[in-house]
Amino acid sequence: MSTLVKNNNKKADIDDFDHAHDEKPRGIMRWLLTTNHKDIGTLYLGFSLLMFFVGGAMAMVIRAELFQPGMQIVDPNFFNQMTTVHGLIMVFGAVMPAFVGLANWMVPLMIGAPDMALPRLNNWSFWILPAAFSVLIASLFMPGGGPNFGWTFYAPLSTTYAPDSTALFVFAVHIMGISSILGAINIIVTIMNLRAPGMSYMKMPMFVWTWFITAFLLIVAIPVLAAAVTMILTDKYFATSFFSAAGGGDPVLFQHIFWFFGHPEVYIMILPSFGIISTIIPAFSRKKLFGYSSMVYATASIALLSFVVWAHHMFTTGMPLAAELFFMYSTILIAVPTGVKVFNWVATMWRGAISFEVPMLFAIAFIILFTIGGFSGLMLGITPLDFQYHDTYFVVAHFHYVLVTGAIFSIMAGAYFWLPKWTGYMYDERLAKLHFWLSLISVNILFFPMHFLGLAGMPRRIPDYALQFADFNQLVSLGGFAFGISQLLFVVVVVKCVRGGAKAQEKPWDGAEGFEWELPSPVPYHTFSTPPKVK
Amino acid sequence: MYKIIITFALLVFSSIATAQSDYNLPLGVTDISQKVYNLHMTIFYVCIAIGLVVFGLMFFAMIKHRKSKGVKAAQFxxxxxIEIIWTVIPFFILIALAVPATQTLIEMEDNSNADITIKITGSQWKWHYEYFDHDFGFYSLLSTSPEQIANTKEKGVNYLLEVDKPLVLPINKKVRFLVTADDVIHSWWVPAFAVKQDANPGFINEAWTRINEPGVYRGQCAELCGKDHGFMPIVVEVLPEKEYQQWLDSQLSSVLLAKEKEQQDLNSGMTMEEAMTLGEQVYLSLCAACHMPSGEGIPGAFPALKNSKIALGDVKKHIDIVVNGVEKSAMQAYGQQLSLKKLAAVITYERNAWGNNTGDLVQANDVQQPANK
Structure with missing residues (x-):
């Protein structure tokens, strides 16, 4: 990676021409009308945190119902709405906007750009998101209830047999999709056009690289999702038969289309994590990232492979043997570049001078727990085994390991890492450590026993279960409540940090590298009006 | 907590994994399920080994190479x-895993030369089994009482894993399953056979098994299929060949008896009281799942029967809907599922319960005409 040269007239660089821009509107109008990448980044992150708790509250309902065998709190139809909307909110409302928020904040700072390339588009792509989620959540209150067909909305459960409110679900997903595509276009244009002079592609920070690749995945995958929901809409309301055999369609076609979007989507939610971890591990090992170029190539190959593995979600749908073999081989092949990444992180730590501040703790937990999710992913990729694991709690355990202890832990790591830069204050290290340890312990009590439940035969998405699953379910629920409550600590830490605390230095982490650490903390409203120079 | 620690220890270190357990795949009772189990354990151990090496190195670095010990970071x-080495080694490990996986998969997908063919049809929320070679079949429904589910009665040992009429199969025969569905996608899964096959409406999937040991094996629907997805278990009773033959004979003769009974029902009528009692039974076991025991349905999802135009209107139309179902909706055709007498009873019940007091008494004979249409 690049070595940075201090800019000799930094003062002028931060804040020079056009002071009018600093006069931002006050109150709500500042946030509604803002085109500033830092404001929009903050909006995205705040929205994502809010959705994390809304989706989390639904998870609490699910875990409360599953605390004991028998139906206690909700009815099965509402339970299905909870699993569905929990999934949709966590994927589209919590994880994806958090990454876009981090990209908004950090990509311009990391490449030495004054802002995102398309600031007005940026404003628009954020502000349609709250609209989309209002529609989605409102659908829960319609007669007949909200979407209850799983976040994967397999036809014909989501067409002929779906509740009347399905049109709202389709509309909400369309708006979320538009927001993602606009965000992705903005990130690509920014990275391609606004890099500081001298920053060639192979000198870009890893977080920028991973987001660059993710943005292309979004642009390819999201229109496929839009096609899928549109066909659901016309099948349900306009008498088409894309997914109905009676009219010449095929319900399995839906699954092919959905997972052609869905699998790249999985990588959309993990590649930026790889970028964050590749930034944090070197910083606290005080050693350069091992194998920078192989990391770039590994990310690119994971992204390419992600388009040819989709049917591993569908091994039990009755595919021909040849297809089952192809998708098994392509799926387990992903273990190679993913392994390279993990090995590179370990090699980065090897013979470093490691310290364990909270961002590093989350990053290390990420590596271990994400790898466990990777192992169960490898097992799921083996077709004959998938016949046993498919649609059980083993799968639920697998994707929560990669999404919660993977994606969300990396977001937490990134938030702690950059909070001093954003707010100008250090977060409360003691509280943050408490947050980390409580999260780490409870998340494993929450998700690890799910492996056993799945292997012992408990299907996913059931509101009630046989008696032999009772002990583990109770434990899982307790872990779930503990994890949920622990996250309130995160809010406390963030609010405290925004309000004040120890002054953060320009570069609070001595091993950190990058343009963002050359700027004062907190970062001024406008930065890099003249680009910094890269050696 | 103690139990959990033991479980962990067992899982990680066990080489004596037992056949049935609460925390691992079942060994199962077919050659295939045992191959799948062995493959599962092999890959599990490979993952443990890789994990030990990678995490071991990582923890070594975390303990030895820490700043607080005063180490200076290396610069490499x-x-x-090294990059090539750790790209190539995993590649070979994967090939070593893919070979046995491919062999097992090829065996699993060989549906040829079956001795017995069973057609399995999933519908909301029950299974229908059809013995292809003998032209008879039956529905299999959850038999756990609603009181157990509502926690007002103590739960039985096989809570939610018990049915009124299990699928019966013989040992040592290659049984081919033809799996399909009437409405949404379901998935027929019995872990002990390592068979999980999606039931897609309008398409037929194949799977097979050859069971080595007699016994009762339980499974569940594995694909979200609506409200009562969690309440459509699968029970398979596996008998030695001779007993299986006896069972089959008795079934075939009872099918004949039922046909005679149907003829009798056509000639003799039910009283209102009989019809209401039988009708309520049928209603609660089949109709109440969607239309609710109160007949009020779920607005926006399932229509109400109480005060509905159909239950209060033309009897013929009502019969037609119950017998033939409603296209493009969740309303199934019950004509094939219920006897004429039961159909008549449940229609009578719907027209007179919950204050729908039409006073109409429908007889088996009234139902017969549209059913034959």
């Missing part, structure tokens, strides 16, 4: 040789 950050 590249080695093409």
């Amino acid at each position: 950050h590249e080695s093409t040789l």
